[in-house]
Amino acid sequence: MSRPRVWSRDLGMGARFALGSGREGWIRTLLTGVGVGLGVALLLISTAIPGALTARYERGDARSTMHSDTADAPGPDTLLYARIGQTYQHKDIEGHVLRAEGPDAPLPPGLKKIPGPGELALSPALDRLLKSSEGALLRERLDGPVSEIVGDQGLVGPGELLFYLGSDTLTKNGPDDHRVERITSFGYEADRDTLDPVLMLMVVLTFVALLMPVAVFIATAVRFGGERRDRRLAALRLVGADSMMVRRIAAGEALAGSLAGLVLGTGFFAVGRSLVGSVSLQQRSVFPADLDPAPWLAALVAVAVPAAAVAVTLFALRGVVIEPLGVVRTARPSRRRIWWRLLLPLVGLGLLVPMDGRGNDHGRFNQWQVSGGVVLLLVGITVLLPWLLERFVGRMSAGPVSWQLAVRRLQVGSGSAARPVNGIAVAVAGAIALQMLFAGVEGDYTRATGQDPSRAAVAVLVNRTSSDRPIGELAQRIASVPGVTRAVPLTSAQAAHRMPAEQDTVQVTVGTCAALAEVATLDSCKEGDAFALTGPSSEGAYGGTAEPGDELFVGNVHRYESAPDDRPAPVKWQVPAGARTVPARQDPSGLLRTGLLVTPSVAPQELGDFPDARIFVEVDESGPDALDRARNAVFKADPFVTAMTLRHTEQAAGFSSIRTGLFFGAAAVLVLIGASLFVSQLEQLRERRRLLSSLVAFGTRRSTLSLSVLWQTAVPIVLGLVLAAAVGTALGAVLMGMAAQPVRIDWPSVLGMTGVGAGVVAAVTLLSLPPLLRMMRPDGLRTE
Structure with a gap:
């Protein structure tokens, strides 16, 4: 039988095991699908962001008058136009006054007619604000009758606050009157200012640092139920399957879970896309229709996720000997080696250090070199954490019963204990490095206005x-x-x-x-x-x-x-x-x-x-x-x-926009961190259900078991956050050197991001307590 047919046969058999092996099988597949689906949804959102930003710019350009055709005298196709932007409760409101001088005067995008004298055309968000109790004071300012609601094609986002005010007294007092324009058309094609090298570096780093945790979460999700799966594979060896065949079957199970994750991720993306129009952060919003991934990027995600699931599974089984009578992993594992684990971050540093001191004066940074160096440094966390955890728990023995139970469990399976923590550690390290870079270059993009708000607001x-x-x-x-x-x-x-x-x-x-x-x-x-x-x-x-x-x-x-x-x-x-x-x-x-x-x-x-x-x-x-x-x-x-x-x-507009984008992305990644960690916690508890029930049946206190489970979560988390703080600080120092800034540790950022990671873990731990208590019952030993 040819190799492709062998692979397809074994992968198909693994998929059938994943979907047709009873409740245990589909629950495991569902958990894998949910974990992968959350990551896929965020990947799809990330691939859709460039298109959404382009659509915002295009609609903003379509209504702009910056380079519109003008006229020196009134005519049948002229429109008087003036900007009267407002501020209300620290929110910016885009405002314009219009007066048609002829029947063919141009219409701003989104309007069906020019508002009459004193009439207002409002964006939907401004209309809602004026009708709400929060807008009571604004109604005193904008108290004219509403002629129409501005259509989507005239807005950069659904949350934009915009109005057009009609006037019959608006005049242009000669060519020196620059406040009033006499135009004959709207729209122009803008040449976007390119970002300077440091700002472009920050954009690349933001994408890498935010998407790396997603990749780690997907790699973790496809390995849910690993210990039970290995016992099933040992049974297959007993009936005649060879070692390569069982590995391909295991990859087929992961492939089925990843395909389920693609379906669920598409659904999560569709739900999130339908809700995105109601979300506005720092007065920036996106139309759901604009959040449309590029077809080739969506196709890349659809191919890369299942391929990564197969590759990760085969890589994870490289050191596992599956024999007909069991899995060698159940014995005490051999000590992990450190040399190759240090090689990854060292190579990453080797890629970044040559760019030290370049700043804005030596051209653009090599984006592939920067991305590769940062990825290697962050991946280094995922390979260093199991070794660090193994060394730490290997020296622990004495202590209360709950501590000894937790330490023994970590000694046997430090890799599986560190796996869910990897995503958090990568996210925290990337966030620390970005915050240090932002804090370091903020002075270059922030200028003192010389204004004194204490004398006049x-x-x-x-x-x-x-x-x-x-x-x-x-x-x-x-x-x-x-x-x-x-x-x-x-x-x-x-x-x-x-x-x-x-x-x-x-x-x-x-x-x-x-x-x-x-x-x-x-x-x-x-x-x-x-x-x-x-x-x-x-x-x-x-x-x-x-x-x-x-x-x-x-x-x-x-x-x-x-x-x-x-x-x-x-x-x-x-x-x-x-x-x-x-x-x-x-x-x-x-x-x-x-x-x-x-x-x-x-x-x-x-x-x-x-x-x-x-x-x-x-x-x-x-x-x-x-x-x-x-x-x-x-x-x-x-x-x-x-x-x-x-x-x-x-602040410079480019710098503040990138910081806003980081805020959006960090919020999404935090949601993913919490959801994925919760799913991972449920999967681990489900695998330990019978062990916990057995200990309770033999008289172990439930409080002791609860504490042991909490210790098993806390120890890897603490070590992971310490490692993340160290790597993130080192990466931040290197990036500040690349941006030609004096290296200084931004302790508020380091402590703040570490605290955020710990807070997410604490919240997930509290949410997992109810299912933990339900599993610690003697009747959990019942089976069919």
């Missing part, structure tokens, strides 16, 4: 091209909101000694004494005072100044050729003779001003069309919703006013 930037409301009136309206302690308005304009001005312009800032104190250090101030600012930046090319008594032109001092003829001409103004010199001070938004400071009574009467007007709003943080009430007042006064939340720092 919000800076209101007033767009004078579309708002005629006096800035003082707007500040008073904001200050009257409950919870707002102060609203300080400041207005700045450009002045020059001659016309047309070049680079020697002088900034003139107008405000009350309290407002001027935000931008300068004043020893005293009263209405009618004026000041000249001094400071490092006041000596720059664009930081001109003036002396007391100088005559200046204030307003539109540049007089661009494209300016309309009716644009007001600059007015003459004389610097007050009593102007004093004072040092400049950064305002709450981090801006260090130059030029002159004047109080309203001595300020120029005309500041031109485009002065820089802003209001600094200070709120009582202890009061509820003070910030949102202030934003409501701003929006009601003028929707085009920007309420900018002040922050100490801001």
Whole structure:
């Protein structure tokens, strides 16, 4: 008989044993299928993520106006368009104002018509928020009638907060009015900025570190019921099967379990895919239809998982001698060797160390070399842990009865005890290394804004091209909101000694004494005072100044050729003779001003069309919703006013996106860790059921047996987490060196991720106690 026919015959026989050998057989197959299925589901989700991200980008590009066709004058196909993004309870809301200037004006994707004046078109998520009790305060801001709900094709995700506001007063005041666009189409093809080498390194590491535990879990799941299977194989040897035949039969059993896992994994993926639309993490969500694996990747998973099941089974049986009268594994196993176990992590380090110190200055990292090195290091945990556990329990003997029972069990089967822990250890080690790398490079992708939220929580930037409301009136309206302690308005304009001005312009800032104190250090101030600012930046090319008594032109001092003829001409103004010199001070938004400071009574009467007007709003943080009430007042006064939340720092978009992706992936892997470990725990308890029942029948206390089972779980877990912390810290140090960062151990990350792993194990152990207590009954010896 040819070799392929022999293999197919023996694999088919193993599959029949797995599915048709009674309750024990299908329960074992079901447990294997569930374990493999959870891993397959996560693999399918991982293969679908690139397509989902691409779909998000494409829908975002389709509604963008960044490079849309524009028009200089109203026409039948023109649309006035302005962005008015909002913030509510730390959530960003994408907002736009629309006004059709003709019957053929373009429609944003997802809309059937342009909203009428005062009408709103809302995304489904924003509509739900406004109708909920959580959105009560937001309803005061967005209180117009709803004309329609934005369709999916106009949203980047189902959880996006988006609205379009119709207007009949929106106008574009000349070519200098950049807040309002006159467009004739939506959409553009974006050229995505490529990630720098360190960010690309982080992307590769994130995928490797998150998918490695999945592969380990699948390899563990296909070996469920190993001891019972080996006894069955010994019986087959007794009726004439040779050693290779029984190995192929065992591989057939694993193949059947993996195929069941593919079916269950597809079902788990379908269920998870149907639920993903209702999940939004950090305001990022995915449409279920977008979570569609690439066919070739799905096919790769379908082929790789069964092939891996067969390979793992044959590899696991390489050192097991199955004879007609039993399995040699039931005797005391030979001591494990260390040399080849150390070889894997050493080779991994050998691949990574040559890239030390490259950072962003020496081109991209070799992705295959990086992936190979990290995989070898993480796989090294799975081969080192059985040796470490064997050495540890081999020296243990004395102790209470529960401890001795646990130690003896671990001495006999340290490999099977370490196997379920491998996945947790790999996941923890990868997470520690990634967290160390993130913490090490965070400073390179986080910049200080110079803003001071303790002085003002919000800076209101007033767009004078579309708002005629006096800035003082707007500040008073904001200050009257409950919870707002102060609203300080400041207005700045450009002045020059001659016309047309070049680079020697002088900034003139107008405000009350309290407002001027935000931008300068004043020893005293009263209405009618004026000041000249001094400071490092006041000596720059664009930081001109003036002396007391100088005559200046204030307003539109540049007089661009494209300016309309009716644009007001600059007015003459004389610097007050009593102007004093004072040092400049950064305002709450981090801006260090130059030029002159004047109080309203001595300020120029005309500041031109485009002065820089802003209001600094200070709120009582202890009061509820003070910030949102202030934003409501701003929006009601003028929707085009920007309420900018002040922050100490801001992160690069690429870095924060990768960190968000890590958060998504880590959450999924943690769920897989817990579920797979629970299934593994049930399988081990099921195999020990008769042993536990026998001990109870002979009078062993149930508390003693419970403690012994807990010791059997705790000892491998503790050793696994210690090994994971050591390997993860070493890998993190190597990665920080590759990113050209000083190596330092991020102890909060190490301890935190180790604690998360221990917490997952503790939760699974508590969940497995009820079935454990049910199995410790004398009637468990009953058989047919």
